[in-house]
Amino acid sequence: MEAEPILATRNLTIAFGGFRAVDGVSLIIKQGTIHALIGPNGAGKTTCFNLLTKFLAPTSGSIIYKGRDITSLRAADIARLGIVRSFQISAVFPHLTVLENVRIALQRQRGASFDFWRSERALKAFDKPAMVLLEDVGLEDFAGLPAGQLPYGRKRALEVATTLALDPDMLLLDEPLAGMGHEDIQRMAALIRHVAANRTILMVEHNLSVVAALSDRISVLARGRLLAEGDYASISQDPQVIEAYLGTGHG
Amino acid sequence: MGDVASHSLLRVEGLDAWYGESHVLHGLGFEVRDGEVVTLLGRNGAGKTTTLRAIIGILRQREGSIQFAGHEIIRASSDAIARLGIGYCPEERGIFASLSVRENLLLPPVIRPGGLSLDQIFALFPNLRERVDSQGTKLSGGEQQMLAIARILRTGARLLLLDEPTEGLAPVIIKQIGRTIHELKRQGFTIVLVEQNFRFAAQLADRHYIVEQGRVVDMIENAVLDRNIDKLHAYLGV
């Protein structure tokens, strides 16, 4: 009945100088769930993401993905295993067109792209699947525009489309809704729910109503440590969480 | 709004602004009275940030009239404008990587007495006290936002321009900031607040201006907000 864990950490720790930004965190993320990571500012959420995707190397502890220890892999290789992240500050390739942004991700799947002697017309084959992905996120009308000229909310949508192009098993989203207007928030939440159908998602988000609506399970971090874990109902009653994150009189 | 004019601290009229070729503000106008908290609400890309940047003078391609405390500042350079008593907290926070948290905090020169003391600031944002010697950009996203607000509270500016100060902050901090703004208002600061989160804005503001495509299309008194909530939702597309 319980789903298999897809990603687990054991005592994950990183210290910057003497400061432990993430301190002995053991997480278990189950296959096919939406798992939210919340916590006050500076709790170590982004740092946690950086550790999981190997943009930072942990001081100690281990990371297990599908039963395999991936603690010593490099960032690019993590992505190749199917764990793909988004960034807190939106990350697109500003000088490539919207279509090319997605194509770059599709292109990776055909293996290493070291073939500098071939014409880029070889990439035409990816245009169709790329357009399909753009349609999914409602960007089909912008395909030819340089990504840098997209409005903020659409950049995030493009980022998601690019990420989905890799067909990852697991998505790590860092504040996907930050800075979005109400309209976009709805659209994005729907999109996240849609892509979660056959994937696992770990997400950091401050927008609690969305967190409440979407996530199956929530872990609360504070000062680098795991404070509480559970579903939204139990978390929101936890006095420690109220004290550290929600604040009193929340409602 | 004629009765307002006599006390107005900031008065923007017929403001046009451009980024290079693209014309972003089209004759935007609003007023802020001394001691008021006023919000600019609007969808993404409406021109709220641009308005603030035009007022403080960072965006130089601007025309129209901006009067602050009786001075016409549309031609002034941003340092001169700031010295007249305007504090600006940018959307992107603008924390300096080469400065420690303390140095970031002490950077804006004090232009007038009446700002908060360091102790008051640390009482408001305890996170900052802990990390006071670390590098500014090593703070978490939310901590940086606190720092960005904190540093203009010291200067004694009478008018604060806050661009989405709650973005990316934990609820507990948002509440703190709400209390802070309240307190600042009580102390006589005048505040222009750009917000997405109108629930937050509603607890603080006296009036709301709705910005749409570079124009102010409506003004709603906070007192009558409840009655106009549907109209507001329509404007913001909620």
Added chain:
Amino acid sequence: MTRYTRSFLILIALLVIGPHILYPIFLMKVLCFALFACAFNLLLGYGGLLSFGHAAYFGMASYVCAHAAKIWGWPPELCILLGTSAAALLGLIFGALAIRRQGIYFAMITLALAQMIYFFALQAGFTGGEDGIQSVPRGNLFGVINLANDLALYHVVALIFLGGFWMIFRIVHSPFGQVLKAIRDNESRAISLGYRASQYKLLVFVLSAALAGLAGATKVIVFQLASLTDVHWMMSGEVILIVLVGGMGTILGPVVGAFVIVAMENYLAPLGAWVTVIQGLVFVVCVLLFRQGIVGLFQRHPARLKKST
């Protein structure tokens, strides 16, 4: 695609008419520097990497090629090949060290490594110190074409140039080139998509070094001389100037830039000490008024250096 085809055709036409109007040796010098600048532009304009030590590859290839031709008596085609390979190898070693750093630090580390090559060239025996390797025989290409004839040599050089130029065009517009652009735009994002960014950067570095070497080795056969000028940091500076004057990140920019700069050096020589003053003025005027370069002036969206702070 037609726009590129047109550029190619114009270029070929110019190459064919060239020697009938201008002094062939001057043109060959232009072509060598144009190739060198194109190679540099590949790294800067498309890879986003500003190397301040490209003279090392240019110069190393010229020494190796000169040595092979003069001391071992190898035929020119093998000498050029050997020189190019030496540059590629050097590029591989230096590139592996340098690409781990970014921005101004990348520039400075390439400068430091290139300075070592300079001092090596100054002191190593086989380079002939400040005399350089002189009287390098031009030899017979494939044992048949006598390169002592300036016109014959010109055509060979023009072919080498076209080959190199075409190759750079190919690289830029290949699947590899796409990834490169993505990495230049946003490296962490490219990594998070699973690209091992450093390997791509290394490959483009090696390609650029090899092509710079090709230019250096060809220059030796033309001028029969390899000297310290080729490895001096001023040479690294000059290639930047060429690219800047011509237009960074444009395909034809480096070629135009090379023509202008080499012509200036050649035709201003009688002015003596004023040459440096005039060159300085060109720098200043270019930087202040024509940052997009000559070719950039005629194009609507030339690539620009990103402001990196």
Added chain:
Amino acid sequence: EIDVKIGILNDRSGVYADLSGEGSVIAARMAVEDFKATDKGIRVNIVSADHQNKPDVGSSIARQWYDQEGVDAIFDVPTSSVALAVSQVTREKNKIFIDSGAGAADLTGKQCSPNTIHWTYDTWALANGTGGAMVKQGGDTWFFITADYAFGHALERDTTALVEKSGGKVLGSVKHPFPGSDFSSFLLQAQASGAKVIGLANAGGDTINTIKQAAEFGITQGGQKLAGLLIFITDIHALGLQVAQGLVLTEAFYWDLNDATRAWSKRFAERSDGKMPSMVHAGVYASVLHYLKAIEATNSKDASVVMAKMKEMPTDDPLFGKGQVRIDGRVTHDMYLFEVKKPEESKGDWDYYKLLATIPAAEAFRPLNEGGCPLVK
């Protein structure tokens, strides 16, 4: 009627610009005027260019001059590496190259060419003058401060050989990177060696800095003598006598040698802002003169004809006196060992040298059979 085009190729912006540069063009013009070329039906056209001390720049200018602009002969060309490159191009194009500015003894040695003449001096002659003559004057222990590149090594090697041949001893040497700016460290090492003579096997700014700092550290007051192996009157002018006094050096020419040199130098100075000529300028004057004489005599400007005539005809001019062009291209004439005057001994600007010894033409240059020139059978 013969049209002759000569090119003055030298350094016009770098370290050798003062001792060659525009002055060499002035000297060449004076030669043409003094020869009264137009009266003799020889129209001489002079072009000039800056080789920036880079062999590639020099050789490409030379090539272009020969191929495109009809230049018949190139003169001056200081800086050994450029001179060697120009010599090679000249040979390939079968033209004439008469060098005055460079020091490379190889020009008339292993790399000699039937188309090249070397007029004024070479490193062997300087080493011989300073090294050999100093030892005879009692300076029999040496320490070298050498620029770490082939040219510096050659100077040190040649001088060492001559010092040892004359019965002296070399106590040590130190190689400094090129170019350098601080030499105090090397000077201390030289001082510690206790050698009577410190040989400066470097050139240009390096030599000037070494001498300046030697004065500062009181090296000469301590009784050691400095011997410059490649130093010109323009360098002494730059240093000032206060600093340069007591320095010993060899030159092929000095303006104040005799009435003829004084008269010519005075005319030269009038045309160049009062600057006195260097030996390189004198060499350009004398070599252009000799070249024009050969053209007049053969009524041809064909390189091999003129070259043969120049080698056959003895040289004779007011600046170097009588001499000859050897088969290897070396011009032989007297050389002089000078010591730089003390400030109180000098009567004014440019009065810098005391003559210590004259080295007769026959002994001044490397013997014909020792150079390894293939033209010498």
Added chain:
Amino acid sequence: MFTILGIPSQALFGQLLLGLINGSFYALLSLGLAIIFGLLNIINFAHGAQYMMGAFLTWMLLSYFGVGYWWALLLVPVLVGIFGLVLERLLISRLHHLDHLYGLLLTFGLALIIQGLFRIRYGVSGLPYGIPLTLAGGQNLGFMFLPNYRLWVILLSLSVCLATWLVEKTKLGAYLRAATENPTLVQAFGINVPRLITLTYGGGVGLAALAGVMAAPIYSVNPNMGADMIITVFAVVVIGGMGSIAGSIVTGFALGLIEGLTKLLYPEASSTVIFIIMAIVLLLKPAGLFGRRV
């Protein structure tokens, strides 16, 4: 007498002292360069030329106006500094919003022009300038003869470095660093950034000129004197951490020492050693020894 590394200790001390003196030139020059880089984000390639101008102006003051060394020490940095202000206002300020590369190229062009003009007017052999009489002579330290002038150089340079470092610790330093990163925002806090930048450039140039005055009596005063030095000084700034004041001071002196040692142990490598160190440092500590940003 004992020996270290096979070298008599006395010789070693002598060489180290000399290295330190050279280091003071590196420190002073790289200090100006670091200040300018710190604020303008420009690698001031004209720094060598401005150093040379300092030395030349010292000579000119003496030969044209009879103004001696001590006045020159005061006047020259001010005059050349003003020249720097004008350059900044007229030319460099137009590039503030662009990549560093453009600033580097502009100042490179300026260096060529300045050096070229001096070359045309004064030639390259150099001009004589004596040591001021009050500082002539020297001290016999037992292990070496130390000219008084060198002693003066090291003392003056140390105090100037110290003073600059103290200024950097103040509010002004924070302004400078912040303005480097985000001039627009700093200006929006009420600081006149353009004026700050202009004055800083003038100050950095003044430091270069001061080094030039100090160099005139001991180094050859010629138009190339700066060009020969500039690459080494770059290396010092990079090793110290671009823009780090303390970094360039410490590295300047340290490299002087290391270079001095190399001159004794393996003189051929003494100018290469700096680049080897630079490469190693950059590989191990990408932002330089004292740099904070990457």
